[in-house]
Amino acid sequence: GFKKKEVHVLCIGLDNSGKTTIINQLKPKDSQYEDIVPTIGFSVEKFASSALSFTVFDMSGQGRYRNLWEHYYKDAQAVIFVVDSSDKLRMVVAKDEMDQLLSHSDIKNRRLPFLFFANKMDLREALSSVKVSSMMGLENLQNKPWHICASNALTGEGLHEGVEWLTDQIR
Numbered sequence: 001g002f003k004k005k006e007v008h009v010l011c012i013g014l015d016n017s018g019k020t021t022i023i024n025q026l027k028p029k030d031s032q033y034e035d036i037v038p039t040i041g042f043s044v045e046k047f048a049s050s051a052l053s054f055t056v057f058d059m060s061g062q063g064r065y066r067n068l069w070e071h072y073y074k075d076a077q078a079v080i081f082v083v084d085s086s087d088k089l090r091m092v093v094a095k096d097e098m099d100q101l102l103s104h105s106d107i108k109n110r111r112l113p114f115l116f117f118a119n120k121m122d123l124r125e126a127l128s129s130v131k132v133s134s135m136m137g138l139e140n141l142q143n144k145p146w147h148i149c150a151s152n153a154l155t156g157e158g159l160h161e162g163v164e165w166l167t168d169q170i171r
């Protein structure tokens, strides 16, 4: 029968940005977690889009685990980078982590699609995706196709638009 193409994706971003909540929303209802706790190390999850079957490495964003990220760069066919749009104070930390990622030898010269979620858009203090994009310096992102979506992982708003963009980039 018809089998969707399998792709490996890395989901990163600071702790508390909403990575696990986003991935959980994208999973089929019957395999969703009821309670989400901070990720320890990482967790491997699966979800599908219209044309692709995704295996996603949901990495912990806590400082002490961020050194794990680089071990998964090589096998990633795309990166999902989640930003908490309401966390203005730590946006520079998120940018710093992204700059390190972009200069890594396993990332630097590859045409790797980057999908950004400007998450927690439901919060009153949340910055717009345009503002998040400029604070993260995305206009300087070279040789990487990228896209940013405002999202609310609690309701799922914005998530499918992002995943369909990613699907178009990879298939």
Ligand code: GTP
Pocket: 013, 014, 015, 016, 017, 018, 019, 020, 021, 022, 036, 037, 038, 039, 040, 059, 060, 061, 062, 082, 119, 120, 121, 122, 123, 151, 152, 153, 154
């Ligand atoms: P680590 O695993 O520690 O790296 O964190 P994470 O990025 O996986 O964050 P997680 O999904 O655990 O979510 C952190 C908190 O943010 C939880 O309390 C979520 O319910 C909350 N949260 C996630 N997405 C949203 C959102 O879009 N809006 C609001 N208001 N809260 C959100």
Ligand code: MG
Pocket: 019, 020, 021, 037, 038, 039, 058, 059, 060, 061
């Ligand atoms: Mg998590």
